Amino acid sequence: MRKISLMVAGVAGAAVFGQLSAAAPERWWAPGEGRVFPASLDYANEHGTLRVLVDGGPMATKGHPFFEPLGANGRACVTCHQPSDAMSLSAASAARRWTETQGKDPLFAAIDGANCPSLPQDKRESHSLLIERGLFRIQLPWPVKQWNGKPVTPDFTIEVMRDPNGCNSGPNYGPGAGNISVYRRARPVANMKYLLAVGFPFDPKQGFALPRDPDDGSMMSGNIMGDNRAGNLRIQMEDAAHGHLQFAKGLNAKQIARIRDFEMRVYTAQQVSKQAGALDSMGAEGGPMKLKNSQPGALGSIGIPVWSEFAKWEKISPDDAKTLTPEQLAFRQSVARGARVFRDKMFLITDTAGINSRIGFGNPVRNSCVFCHNMSQMGNDVAPGQVDLGTTTMPFADPWRDLPLFRVTCLKAPHPHYGRVIYTMDPGFAMTTGRCADVGKITLQSMRGLAARAPYFSNGLAKDLRGIVDYYDRRYNIGYTEQEKQDLTNMMSAL
Amino acid sequence: MLRFFLTAAALVAPFSAAAAETVRFIACPIYRDADSGKKSGCWLSDDPATGTRYDVSLSPHKPDWNYAVMVEGTVSAVPSTPCGGTVLDAVRTSRLYDTPCTRHMLPAEGFPGRRFVLPKRNITPSSVARPVPPGPYAERVFPVYFEFDNDFLVYQYSDYLIEQASNWINAAHPKKLIVTGFAATQPEVISGRAMAEPADLAAQRAETIAETLRRLMPGIPIETAADTSGSETADKDADGLPDQSRRRVEIRALF
Structure with a gap:
């Protein structure tokens, strides 16, 4: 019944907006289905419709290593990078999948789809982090190792202060076994040319x-991974094949090449807004086609301003306005204002490693969202985007009781903003570099297709788009007006 | 060859005694919340010896309000209208992470700050083709500068100087590079504190720059060396600040 409802919603959307491509198929892509990936594929979400483009598509997925179950647990890459979820995975999809399969889907594999493999796997609560916040367990080596296995001598110690799931204090998955378990969202595998672009x-x-x-x-x-532990796609694929697919044999060169080929051809963005209509109408340039056709890596401040895709909606002509409902007109104007707020609303950025230290912008420094979200068309960072917003680290992070808490002690210089002792739920980039100055830094990611992949931030801290705005507002004491908050939320729903 | 001699002479000649008035002191920074758009806030600091409030906002590496700064600057004659302090230009503000400060923010109080303009030393995007630097290509030295007690590349300053050097080196094809790190290890009393850089910082600076050069120009032979003499130079990119010139790395291209 749910499937039928979605199909009906998709058809209704097409009738209203005239912009949808072929009716959406079954949302969930199970491994090894052998579907053909159309050149253009639309999926409804609570904010409208997401479009996924495959450049040069359609593409057969039968036998394709991104779509086939390769490892011991029956998963494929697509299991956690679902087209309907902007090639990431929403918590809502995980919850739906649990209900549909009574937890039997490979998505819930004990290795990382459970809060800890040591928990009873048939119980929903053992998978609560994935179902409620879209979080996968990421098992990282401790002490730190580089991507090539070379050891790194950390300049900090790490102790487990709280372990609600048993992984960091038990004998098999925590520091005692040479590991640290953290919990993170799946990053979207799309629009990849932007994430690989080098601006400077x-x-x-x-x-x-x-x-x-x-x-x-x-x-x-x-800019590929949240902790930048893999600098290129090959390393990322091998990491994922081992850590998420339990593919002991390892990917061969042909499989890597085919996955890379697909990842470099897939683009996604919100195409239709429920409230505004087609996001590429009346001069606006939303949707993934613009992404496919644009050059990546441009710095918005010296080129095409970030989210100027909606600049034409700042001044909709009276004649055009007559063709819209009052609600559509108001929403389009709100999206355009949101883009302006994103670029122009200044606030003081404080105590944020990666911005206020070690780089010399000053602490504090006055700037806006585009200071970091600076790449045209994508909103990720043109430079490597490792920044500590405080989303995983106290006192800025929300005190999630279901996540582990670590005490990091810096052995050399104290952290410039947290001091010698840091309490964090995820050390982030520090687990790659071994440096306490990098604790809490998480790589900025793409902002496209946000509507399809709640919750947000690496640990799912913001349950919806408004939650993102609210976090920034309290973290940096910005003082957004209610109108500005709504405009930002609406703008992000259109990306 | 003449060019090499001129460059080398500039690097070893001490600053003229007739240079403009310079100041050097240690104090806590004060942030003035002026607002003329992005990066427009003001940085002020008071010289404890004279009580003079200086505007140090033009430093390429700006203060952290949680820590003291070592201020080194040239007193400018321009009015204090942007921020409300005697303007230092050029100026450096080295963060002293071992000296905590009470953070203090002043309201704008009518001061506008400075509207952000791109610094003259900024790197163009990688997508923009770099012009080939003109020859002749002969032995040449490129300096890179640092904050006090630090080997971190200063954004839109050190990185620019390194990129200028690497563009020239890529065109000139020298046989090898010798990267020499310098540290100002002789103690000097500044605002009542004996300040000196650690001796091992010289080698650390050399290795930092060498690693960056290896990434920019894979395969080029690079040797590193350390010099703890803290010798001054008169290179223009030290902006007339003798103490800045002592905290440097020299990239020497040999043919």
Whole structure:
């Protein structure tokens, strides 16, 4: 019945907006189905319709390593990177999948789809972090190791202060076994040319030139993974195949090439807004086609301003306005204002490593959202985007009782903003570099297709788009007006 | 060859005694919440010896209001209208992370701050083709500068200087590079404190720059060296600040 309802919703949307491509198929892509991925695919979500484009599509998925179950647990890449969810996975989809399969879907594999493998796997509460906040368990080596297995000597110690799930204090998955377990959202596998783009040859946050790709010698963007532990797609794929698919054999070169080929061809963005209508109408340039056709890596402040896709909606002509309902007109104007607020509303950014230290912008520094979300069309960081917003680290983070809490003690210089002792639910980038100065830094990600993939931030801190705005407002004491909050929320729903 | 001699002479000649008035002191920074758009807030700091309030906002590496700064600057004659302090230009503000400060923010009080303009030393996007630097290509030295007690690349300053160097080196194809780190290890009393950089910072600076050069120019032979003499130079990119010139790395291209 649910499937029928979605189909009906999709058809109704098409009748209203005239913009939808072929009616959406079954939302859930199970491994090994062998469907053909159309060149354009639409999925309804609570804010409207997401579109997924495959450049050069349609594409057969039968036998394709992104779509086939490769490892021991029956998952494929697509299990956690669902087209309907902007190639990520929403908590709502996880919850729906639990209900539909009584928890038998490979999505809930004990390795990372459970709060801990040691918990009884047939119980829903053992998977609560995935079902309620879309979080997967990420098991990282401790002490820190580089992507190539080389050990890193951390300049901090780490102790487990709270372990509600048993993984960090038990014998098999925590520090005693050479691991730290953290919990993170799946990042979207789409619009990849933007995430790989290099705008400048330096990483100003780390104070070095960008590192080189070990495979092809090109400079690496540092924007693929939340903790930047994989600098290129091959390393990311191998990490995921091992850690999420339990694919002991490992990907071969042909499989890596095919996955890369798909990931470089898939684009996604919200195409239709329930309230505004088609996001590429009346001069607006929403939707994934613009993404597909644009050059990646441009800095918005010296080129195409971030979210200027909606600039034409700032001044909708009276004649055009007559063709819209009052609600559509108001929503379009709100989206356009939201883009302006995003770029122009200044606030003081304080005590945020990656911005206020070690780089010398000053602490505090006055700027707006586009200071970091600065890449045209995407809103990720042109530079490697490792920044500590405080989403995982006390006192800024919300005190989630169902996540582990670690005490990090800096052995050399204290952290410039937290001091010598830091309490964090996820050390983030520090688990890659081994540096306490990097505790809590999480790589900024793409802002496209947000409407399809709640909740937000690496640990699902914001349950909806308004929650993102509210977090920033209290973290930086911005003082958004209610109108500004609504405009920002509406604008993000249109990305 | 003449160019090398001129460059080398500039690097070793001490600053002229007739240079403009410079100040050097340690104090807590004060943030003035002026608002003329992005990055427009003011940084002020009071010299404890004279009580003079200086506007240090033009420093490429700005203060952290939780820590003291070592201020080094040239007193400018321009009016204090942007921020409400005697303007230092050029100026450096090295963060002293071992000296906590009570954070203090002043309201704008009518001061507008400065509207942000892109610094003259900024890197163009990688997508923009770099012009090939003109020859002749012969032995040459490129300096890179740092904050006090720090080997971190200063954004829109050190990175720019390194990129200028790497563009030239890529065109010139020298046989190898010798990267020498310098540290100002001789103690000097500043605002009542004996300040000196640690000796191992010289080697650390050299390695930091060498690593960045390896990433920018894979395969080029690079040797590193350390010099703790803290010698001054008169290089223009030290902006007339003798103490800035002592905290440097020299990239020497040999043919």
